[in-house]
Amino acid sequence: MFWQVGLAVDAVADPSALLKQTWPLPVTDHPRFVRQLAQLNQVASRLAPDEQWQLRYLDAWEAMYEGQYAKSEVQFRDIIQHSSDSRMADRAAAMLVSQYGITRHYTEAFELANRLAARLPQITDAKVRFMVTLNLSQSLGLAGQTDLAIRYARIAMGAIPAGDGPCYPAASLVVALETGHRLKSGSPELQQALAACPAAKEPVYNANLMLTLADRYVHEGQSHRALALLDRIAPSVEANDYAPNKLSALISRAQALVALGDDDGARKAALAVVAAGKPGDIDDWLKDAYKVLYRIENRQGHAAAALDYYKKYAALDKAYLDDVSARAMAYQTVQQHLLAQKLETEKLGRQNALLRMRQTLDTKKAEANHLYLALLLMALAFAALWMFRLKRSQLRFKKLSHLDGLTAVFNRQHFMGEVDRMLRLLERRAGAACMVFIDLDHFKHINDTHGHAMGDEVLRHIVAVCRKHLRAVDLFGRLGGEEFGILLVECSRGQGVAIAERIRLAIEMAKVESDGVAVGISTSVGLAFTDTSGYDLQRLCKQADAALYRAKRSGRNCVMVDDEGDADRLAAV
Structure with missing residues (x-):
């Protein structure tokens, strides 16, 4: 074994030349890349200092490729912080952005991406700029910023450096389209990428x-x-x-x-x-x-x-x-943090300008100005405090006016208003949404048998069960009596059906107990989707209501969608 290693080291007559040969191999001939990387590490001491940093970058790339993310992060950070070669540091930063996305360190990913985007005008090396642009496309796609991700991918396609091909930017454009749910098998971008790779x-x-x-x-x-x-x-x-x-x-x-x-x-x-x-x-x-x-x-x-x-x-x-x-x-x-930093910088700039002006005044005038300023600040503080307390009271009463008194979810009027507003926003960006109408089965029987106190407890319990399956962006309201409405935002048909089925099953499995009496509950659910019903509120509600009544007529305790064909297919699954 030792003599084989010795032969391998002796076989590397020119480590610098081997390093140059190894650079393009990671994705074109990975097995050969691994072999040559092992050889380079054996002769690392014979490389120049800047070449040793290049070798460390290749080691970090391979660790990331193999899924050793903790190891590769340490190596990339070492390059960013200590390499004297700004091009290598920028390369490492671009790769670290991608790795943060893979390991779900999203805040770190977007902070580093913002720093790279701000530095992009100063990056003059065409290859490094090309790589940074591609990684920015990937990170923005991960953040749901599909249009920006596509834009960066197209920028990279228009600035391919000498010696590089169109494969990487073409593939990045496909990833951006796929992440944004805009890709089809016949999309020309996919065919172009296959031809380029x-x-x-x-x-x-x-x-x-x-x-x-x-x-x-x-x-x-x-x-x-x-x-x-x-x-x-x-x-x-x-x-x-x-x-x-x-x-x-x-x-x-x-x-x-x-x-x-x-x-x-x-x-x-x-x-x-x-x-x-x-x-x-x-x-x-x-x-x-x-x-x-x-x-x-x-x-x-x-x-x-x-x-x-x-x-x-x-x-x-x-x-x-x-x-x-x-x-x-x-x-x-991250965006809000950047905005806060910008505002803080502007505030400091204004304060410094004011200080320079005050230094030109004599001592007595400065003292008078300080006194006036202190009085003004006190008045503003009292005014701001009064306005804050008044505004807080207004907001509290406004919030209470928007909520259902029993269940603390949106009342019908506010729910419909918020849904209409959200649908207009989704229509502008071609987003998807699912309207869910939920109606408790035989609720009148519960009131008649166990009293309205039990009925109220059932309604509050149903709201608590539903909330566990909803996200912060989803809208939830009581439409009246035992009927509720939910708007699932940015939700595909498959996701909408799955969430509705989980809610129905959770309600069916729940038991409400009060004063030693347990009551079982079931619910009928009707769904309507913007991809078939459009973004008109009345039409979407009409379709969801029609699906709800089909659920009632089908025996209750089931989920129906706004299209009979889809309902049949759902039942088959």
């Missing part, structure tokens, strides 16, 4: 794009095409040994097979994804695997197993939605 030169990116195309096929109902494509690229995915691509291939195969009725094949692929998961994972692959397993067990009549998989799927789906909200919140927090 041929398998012979960019095997990792090519495989990733092919898997994106397969995923689009699956979601567009073209399962046979998806399977054919997955079979064709399987050798490349295996050779690259890139874990995300392997998981993506497995889940697309499972989804295609279950759609075609091949339960055994779909189960095998889905269980392989589950086996690769780790405790605490909330990625889409694991969530979709549980959904496939639920569909299989439900279709085969295994109720207990189906319920177990559905609970795991629902938990991951909620965690995923919470993660999306966390990203948006982190982005807004």
Whole structure:
């Protein structure tokens, strides 16, 4: 063994030349990159100081590729803080932005991205500027800023440095479109990216794009095409040994097979994804695997197993939605922090200017000015305090006027007003929403049998159950009597049905107890979606109400959507 290492070291006659050969290899020929990286680390002492920093960057890149994020973060930070080469520091910062996104350190990711964006005009190296622009596109896409992510990707496509190809910016544009739910199998951007990333030169990116195309096929109902494509690229995915691509291939195969009725094949692929998961994972692959397993067990009549998989799927789906909200919140927090810093800087500038003016005055005039200023500040403080207390009282009464006195959710008038306002906002940015109408089954019987006090307790309990399944951005109101309305913001059809079903199941499982009496409850739910009903409030409510009445007529205690065909398909699942 030792003599083999010695031979390898002796074989590196020119470490600098080997370093230059290694730079383009990470995604074009990863196995060769790993071998040459090992050789370079054996002769690191023979490299110049700036070349040693380049080697440390490549080591950090490989650690990130292998999922050793704690190790790669330390290495990237060391480069950012101590490298005398600003180009290498900027490269490391760009990679660290991507890693923070992967490890869900969103606040750190967006803070570092903002610093890079501010520094972008000072970055003169074309290759570094190109890389920073691409990573900014990725981080903004993660924050839900799809238009900005697309813009940065197109900027990179228009400024490809010499020696680089169009693959990376083309692939970044596809990622931005996919993250923003704007990508289809026939999208020209996807075809352009595949042409720009041929398998012979960019095997990792090519495989990733092919898997994106397969995923689009699956979601567009073209399962046979998806399977054919997955079979064709399987050798490349295996050779690259890139874990995300392997998981993506497995889940697309499972989804295609279950759609075609091949339960055994779909189960095998889905269980392989589950086996690769780790405790605490909330990625889409694991969530979709549980959904496939639920569909299989439900279709085969295994109720207990189906319920177990559905609970795991629902938990991951909620965690995923919470993660999306966390990203948006982190982005807004960083933006507000930057605004506060800007305001503080402007405030200090004004204070310094005022100080210089005061220094030109004589002592007595300065003392008089200080006295006048103190009196003015006291008056302003008293006025501000009075206005604050008055405003707080006004806001309190205004808030109380918007709430239902029994359940403390929005009353009907305020709920409808807020929904109308939100629909207009969503229409401007082509967002999606789901209107949910909930009506308690046989509520009059509860009032007649157990009294109105029990009825009130049931309504308060139902509101508490529903709140557990809603996000901060969702709108919740009491429409009257035992009927409630919910607007799920930025919610696809699949997510809306899943959330409504979780609420229905939670209400069904809940028992309300008062004075030793337990009452069981069930509810009927009607859904309407903006993708079919549009953003008109009256039409959306009419469709949700119609779906609710179909649920009532279908025996109650079920979820119906605004389209009968969708309802049939939901029942089949």
